[in-house]
Amino acid sequence: MTDNLRIDGDRLWRSLIDLAKIGGTEKGGVCRLALTDLDRQARDLFVAWCKQAGCAIAVDRMGNIFARRPGRDDSLAPVITGSHIDTQPTGGKFDGAYGVMAGLEVIRSLNAANYQTLRPIEVVVWTNEEGSRFAPAMTASGVFGGVFELDYALARKDIDGVTLGEALKTIGYAGDTPCGGRKVEACFEAHIEQGPILEAEGKTIGVVTGAQGQRWYEITLTGQEAHAGPTPMPRRRDALVGAARVIDEVNRIGFRHAPNACATVGMIQCHPNSRNTIPGRVFFTVDFRNPDDAVLARMDRELREFAIRTAAELKLELKLEQIWAFGATAFDRRLVEGVRKAAAKAGHGHRDIVSGAGHDSVYIARVAPTAMIFVPCKDGISHNEVEDATPEHIAAGAQVLLQAMVEAADRR
Amino acid sequence: MTDNLRIDGDRLWRSLIDLAKIGGTEKGGVCRLALTDLDRQARDLFVAWCKQAGCAIAVDRMGNIFARRPGRDDSLAPVITGSHIDTQPTGGKFDGAYGVMAGLEVIRSLNAANYQTLRPIEVVVWTNEEGSRFAPAMTASGVFGGVFELDYALARKDIDGVTLGEALKTIGYAGDTPCGGRKVEACFEAHIEQGPILEAEGKTIGVVTGAQGQRWYEITLTGQEAHAGPTPMPRRRDALVGAARVIDEVNRIGFRHAPNACATVGMIQCHPNSRNTIPGRVFFTVDFRNPDDAVLARMDRELREFAIRTAAELKLELKLEQIWAFGATAFDRRLVEGVRKAAAKAGHGHRDIVSGAGHDSVYIARVAPTAMIFVPCKDGISHNEVEDATPEHIAAGAQVLLQAMVEAADRR
Numbered sequence: 001m002t003d004n005l006r007i008d009g010d011r012l013w014r015s016l017i018d019l020a021k022i023g024g025t026e027k028g029g030v031c032r033l034a035l036t037d038l039d040r041q042a043r044d045l046f047v048a049w050c051k052q053a054g055c056a057i058a059v060d061r062m063g064n065i066f067a068r069r070p071g072r073d074d075s076l077a078p079v080i081t082g083s084h085i086d087t088q089p090t091g092g093k094f095d096g097a098y099g100v101m102a103g104l105e106v107i108r109s110l111n112a113a114n115y116q117t118l119r120p121i122e123v124v125v126w127t128n129e130e131g132s133r134f135a136p137a138m139t140a141s142g143v144f145g146g147v148f149e150l151d152y153a154l155a156r157k158d159i160d161g162v163t164l165g166e167a168l169k170t171i172g173y174a175g176d177t178p179c180g181g182r183k184v185e186a187c188f189e190a191h192i193e194q195g196p197i198l199e200a201e202g203k204t205i206g207v208v209t210g211a212q213g214q215r216w217y218e219i220t221l222t223g224q225e226a227h228a229g230p231t232p233m234p235r236r237r238d239a240l241v242g243a244a245r246v247i248d249e250v251n252r253i254g255f256r257h258a259p260n261a262c263a264t265v266g267m268i269q270c271h272p273n274s275r276n277t278i279p280g281r282v283f284f285t286v287d288f289r290n291p292d293d294a295v296l297a298r299m300d301r302e303l304r305e306f307a308i309r310t311a312a313e314l315k316l317e318l319k320l321e322q323i324w325a326f327g328a329t330a331f332d333r334r335l336v337e338g339v340r341k342a343a344a345k346a347g348h349g350h351r352d353i354v355s356g357a358g359h360d361s362v363y364i365a366r367v368a369p370t371a372m373i374f375v376p377c378k379d380g381i382s383h384n385e386v387e388d389a390t391p392e393h394i395a396a397g398a399q400v401l402l403q404a405m406v407e408a409a410d411r412r
Numbered sequence: 413m414t415d416n417l418r419i420d421g422d423r424l425w426r427s428l429i430d431l432a433k434i435g436g437t438e439k440g441g442v443c444r445l446a447l448t449d450l451d452r453q454a455r456d457l458f459v460a461w462c463k464q465a466g467c468a469i470a471v472d473r474m475g476n477i478f479a480r481r482p483g484r485d486d487s488l489a490p491v492i493t494g495s496h497i498d499t500q501p502t503g504g505k506f507d508g509a510y511g512v513m514a515g516l517e518v519i520r521s522l523n524a525a526n527y528q529t530l531r532p533i534e535v536v537v538w539t540n541e542e543g544s545r546f547a548p549a550m551t552a553s554g555v556f557g558g559v560f561e562l563d564y565a566l567a568r569k570d571i572d573g574v575t576l577g578e579a580l581k582t583i584g585y586a587g588d589t590p591c592g593g594r595k596v597e598a599c600f601e602a603h604i605e606q607g608p609i610l611e612a613e614g615k616t617i618g619v620v621t622g623a624q625g626q627r628w629y630e631i632t633l634t635g636q637e638a639h640a641g642p643t644p645m646p647r648r649r650d651a652l653v654g655a656a657r658v659i660d661e662v663n664r665i666g667f668r669h670a671p672n673a674c675a676t677v678g679m680i681q682c683h684p685n686s687r688n689t690i691p692g693r694v695f696f697t698v699d700f701r702n703p704d705d706a707v708l709a710r711m712d713r714e715l716r717e718f719a720i721r722t723a724a725e726l727k728l729e730l731k732l733e734q735i736w737a738f739g740a741t742a743f744d745r746r747l748v749e750g751v752r753k754a755a756a757k758a759g760h761g762h763r764d765i766v767s768g769a770g771h772d773s774v775y776i777a778r779v780a781p782t783a784m785i786f787v788p789c790k791d792g793i794s795h796n797e798v799e800d801a802t803p804e805h806i807a808a809g810a811q812v813l814l815q816a817m818v819e820a821a822d823r824r
Binding site for chain 1: 500501502507542543544547549605606607608624626628636637638639640641642643644645646647650652653655656657659660663666667670671673674675676677678679680681682684685686687688689690691692697699701767768769770792793794795796797
């Protein structure tokens with residue numbers, strides 16, 4: 001009977017496009033930072049759509065939204081799916097939003113087929129996945145997964161000093177149900193790949209077996225401000241020259257641990273940032289990723305050794321802090337196999353893949369069986385306003401999600 | 413008779429310290445950007461002091477302030493001295509302010525001695541020397557010296573889009589006398605060295621024979637924003653990695669043309685500047701200096717070749733613009749000799765020196781005989797809140813200025 005369940009690709013695509021209007025940019029992207037008024041508008045729209053689909057809404061203390069469709073035995077632990085609707089400053093229409101809208105489409109499809117699963121199904125919006133406004137990323141799924149304390153997470157501050165907790169209250173999404181601490185039968189998340197592999201190999205579905213480990217660093221190099229004209233080169237303590245060498249080395253570390261390592265400096269701030277003053281202080285960030293924790297540890301060592309040596313050579317003070325890390329994650333074997341089977345049954349080309357990005361599912365995997373479904377995105381580009389995906393791939397991933405969720409939700 | 417003229421070192425020092433309170437920082441520096449309300453307060457104080465000293469005040473269309481002490485033959489061209497009272501964001505008490513206060517002290521000393529020079533004497537405050545708020549630097553002396561058109565200079569914009577002309581009106585210093593176009597008999601400027609040479613050699617007076625040539629560039633590298641996790645290293649177009657390599661090379665170009673070359677990247681802006689997004693666009697500035705224009709041309713070529721090669725290797729678009737340049741400047745031989753003699757007569761250790769920094773005098777030298785007087789500053793540090801100088805050196809430089817000016821002002 002479940003073989004006849006079909007998602008409606010047009011309906012799903014229209015919902016994605018409608019959601020993308022909230023914070024839509026001229027270049028066709030989306031700028032909808034976590035817990036801004038635009039985020040509130042997107043949340044309100046999601047809640048309205050879920051209520052139309054007959055769901056009950058609950059909001060927890062981290063502002064995570066749970067839209068619930070009852071099961072035949074509503075006392076059983078739910079099967080959940082979801083993602084995030086906050087974006088990067090130069091975000092696209094699909095990153096995060098796809099996982100949420102695909103979940104909504106699962107519920108709408110079950111409604112249309114008048115199909116009731118044994119277990120309840122919930123679609124979740126996780127708060128502040130991107131980490132662009134409040135670092136670290138995946139804050140609220142981290143609390144749900146027991147990685148962060150609630151108080152710690154609520155006290156995270158944006159660049160203007162506003163805490164995450166204050167921002168939740170401002171937009172009316174500081175809920176009162178506990179964050180986490182309840183049993184989840186299974187968790188799925190559909191997402192664009194945000195990389196080039198599926199597209200390059202002509203596959204429609206990525207069966208995500210796990211996620212790379214990841215480490216974030218903050219580095220400050222301090223030298224001495226001085227006039228750019230009359231200060232001879234050998235007397236300088238130029239913090240930006242030190243930063244430049246470390247940034248170049250971070251890139252080389254990434255290449256050295258090919259093909260799976262990623263190494264990025266995404267943010268830099270220079271002080272006093274005046275054309276004719278030698279920079280006295282430079283702050284920048286480092287993002288390392290690898291599916292093998294041992295390789296990550298080697299990358300860590302190489303970064304530290306190079307930074308210490310460079311600071312000494314240039315007579316700079318070095319402050320290097322690892323501010324966030326999680327180890328490589330393996331997803332639940334049975335659920336991953338369920339995704340693989342659903343892809344095969346739908347006749348979609350598929351391959352196993354490891355997620356390069358962090359996702360809410362990485363944290364949920366700590367407290368519940370979890371799996372993810374990837375679909376290709378154009379040129380592998382994400383975190384960019386030109387991020388794109390085809391309606392066919394978007395529909396294919398949602399169909400696999402529907403099949404995998406129903407299989408899990410009908411299991412006693 | 414002029415042998416008995418003496419400046420009052422205590423009075424000069426007190427004026428410097430009083431002026432430094434306007435925009436004074438916790439670390440003992442001064443942050444008084446051009447044409448802000450703090451700059452207005454400093455201008456108002458200077459004007460009040462000059463009026464107390466009996467001077468007539470004129471303000472020209474670039475906001476330059478001229479405080480005039482009449483000569484015995486007031487129809488003769490004046491001998492002028494001056495500098496600037498705007499500062500870097502992390503500026504000190506002496507850069508610029510010393511030259512203006514030393515000029516005021518010359519007038520006060522002549523008043524005290526009841527000595528009237530043959531020619532009139534004028535003390536000048538030049539607008540926006542630093543270039544921190546409005547680029548390029550030395551804007552108003554540039555108009556006076558015929559380097560910039562008045563309309564061009566008034567249309568320069570700060571980071572908020574405010575033009576220099578609007579800012580002049582806001583603080584009430586948009587004067588109505590023409591900027592430049594009148595005969596100047598001689599121009600002197602006293603300034604801290606802003607470098608380490610005098611201190612290292614134990615000399616009190618730097619007899620400035622000329623100024624280095626200087627070139628300013630703006631460079632933008634454009635790649636592609638993408639997610640820092642799942643984008644494999646070989647597929648990246650990371651603008652910050654390109655910028656890092658060019659910044660490092662700029663530093664190496666400086667060392668390669670030792671001992672006189674200076675090469676600095678002082679400002680960098682990265683877009684979108686998010687930890688987990690590969691930088692898509694980076695803007696930065698380059699400042700090259702050398703006393704030999706042929707060497708500057710070689711530095712220019714090396715920069716361009718390296719930037720073009722790096723952009724090609726990393727598949728980045730390169731925009732490289734030279735936005736400002738002036739050739740090496742030789743000061744007036746007779747006035748330089750006057751400074752040298754005045755230093756010797758006062759018994760101060762002195763040496764000839766080439767200015768590494770740009771100064772208003774570099775532009776005035778295009779339309780009038782010009783010379784400068786340097787005094788040591790602590791550790792050679794300037795453009796820094798810890799910038800410092802001793803009262804003895806400050807007084808010595810002003811005494812040499814007084815002697816050199818009176819000699820020039822008594823010449824028919």
